[in-house]
Amino acid sequence: MRADSVDPVESADAWPRTRRPLPWLLAAFLAAIFLLPIKAIHLKIQMPVSSDFDRFLVALIVVAWVVCGLVNRGATVVRRRPRGWAAGMAAFVLVAVASIALNVDRITNLGEWEVVQKRVALLIALVAVFVIVTLTLRVAELRPFAVLIAVLATITALGTIYEKKSGHNLFYDTAAIVLSPAAGVDPAPTEVDPEISQGRPLIVGPTRHPLSVTSILGMALPFAVVLAAVAPDLRRRLLWALAAAIIVAGALITQRKSGVVIPAFALLAMFVLQPRLLLRLAPYGLAGLVLAVAAAPGAFSSFQELGRADSQASVEGRTADYPAIVPDLLTNPLLGRGYGTLDATRVDTDRIFDNEYLGQALQVGGLGLIAFLALILAPLFVVRSALRSDSPLRGPPALAAAASCLAFGVASALYDILSFPQAPYLFLFTAAICTCAASEEVPAAEPARPLRGVRPEPVRV
């Protein structure tokens, strides 16, 4: 078998050449993450739990998953997933709920249940996305989904660049027009040229905060880079390299330090995981950098941000969080004061932590922090055997998804990332890609292997 050949078991009935509704719904969900201001869209119809648009989409996916499971009984493929694929997620959810159960008196006495309820609803939505994507995606679908992520991120980056240049947020404006019969859309928080007293510009793309759009672009960058690296001809390689350059420009134009840090760490993660692959693209990267500096020096304003006075104040704010968290940590060292109790609107009692790890330590304690780290690192352990796979279906998407998960881990140290849903949804999508890349698929009729365990084996080429 040639190195670029594809196992017919893996490629049969794969998205986008499939009538299975779930992969199409998942693609639509990805498009919503990158193109719609999901946090700002509020449905005009009342839902049982929440009228937020992302919860509605997740509920739709869950219903479709259940219905498909009941209707389609004859599966053609059996998937063997690697051991422990859900361990990180399960540990985090268990610790989160335990922290709530043990702090019930405090949470209800301080009237925090309403906020906790919303955070738990988001956590359940995240779990649902992770589980359903993991159980639904096929190995042959990973590459098309990698392409989709890279294309969507390129569109997001272009829209963000346009937002910076024109002051108009296309994502919010378009969503407000298109969804007007069914949903209301909050106005865009875009502020391209604010007064000095108002702080730094707010270039947010489809999100509510510049750091959030920077995160999703940084997490999507590995997909464009990997596609460039494995492109079969020069034309496609150049096109994917251009897409990667646009994604980097979109992240940089938000004028946040994270616009430099997150993409840089995503590339560094790829270099550590697969140095040869990235070195192949080094000449394109250097040429692109020189061209970008020559053509649009303003795009690199993130670097100037490092020395600005209000940027230094942001650093001081971050360091001030450390001593301020000590009383809460000492009061509840193991399970914290309860998942979801950190309420950014109660500024007199709660600090806005520019670091998700600190926020988790406060809310779910030391055990929760370990579980949160496990949640981020578990996909990397799961996917490690698929990273160097020669299969074009597994190796490249696995590498991109692993680097994306690491980028999420870095972004978590830069702001309260779970407060903005896009990046967590994308993280769990890429974590699911890691699990799928490490899974084995066999025809359902073929007797399953005996007990030796699911050592995920790459397709032989």
Add this chain to the structure above:
Amino acid sequence: MEQARILRALWRRRALVALGALVALVAALLSVNRVGLFPPSLEARTNVFATASTQILVDTPSSAFVDLSNETEPLQTRAGVFARFLTSPAAIALIAREARLPADAIEAQGPYEQNLPPFQQEPSAAQRSTQILGEGALYRLRFENNPELPIVSVFAQAPSREAAIALAAAAPAALRGYVERIQERQHTPAGRRVEIRKLGHATGGVVNEGAGRQIAALVFIVVLVGWCLLLVPAQTIARGWRGEKGQPRLGELN
């Protein structure tokens, strides 16, 4: 499809799933109740509470707000001072007497200045330590002060609506009594006396009714799902221990 196979696998082990449901039920009950053994009792851990609010206006005897020639700035300064006083132990004792509650059951916080940027309002470690000490109190008062208005906002929390309204109403009454006693003692002329007025009656209602049920339901679902997830590796280990072969592992179905 996978979900049908998972359900079938769980149905085959329905006795263990039923045991899991029992464990989840116990966990749910324990999460929202305190259990006493001698004598056997079940006491709710969740606090249904009510809130009420009112506002205190610091004014002049002839009301500065109906006469355009009056400056309100001195009154704003006084409102700030009174807001600070209201969180002091002396003021809490007066409020407790007005509301007919024990003073040590009341926790007062503030004054929080409105219109400040968040980073100036965020609590330091010392402030947070004080807040943590008072988090267990059932009767809570919170004062907010807008530096541009001679008004102190009072927010009260108590286990019932009536108690919350009584606590909120007690704050302006206690402050008025305190200020009037000082004015009497100092023989302050009637025309130069500060007037403490209550802006309307305290209003409120029950806030988190049903929280206990929701928390118990959440715990039940998560424990049951966790139990079902644990059945998978447990079954694999058990089968490995017995040396069974030739059958797909449950782990393959999850």
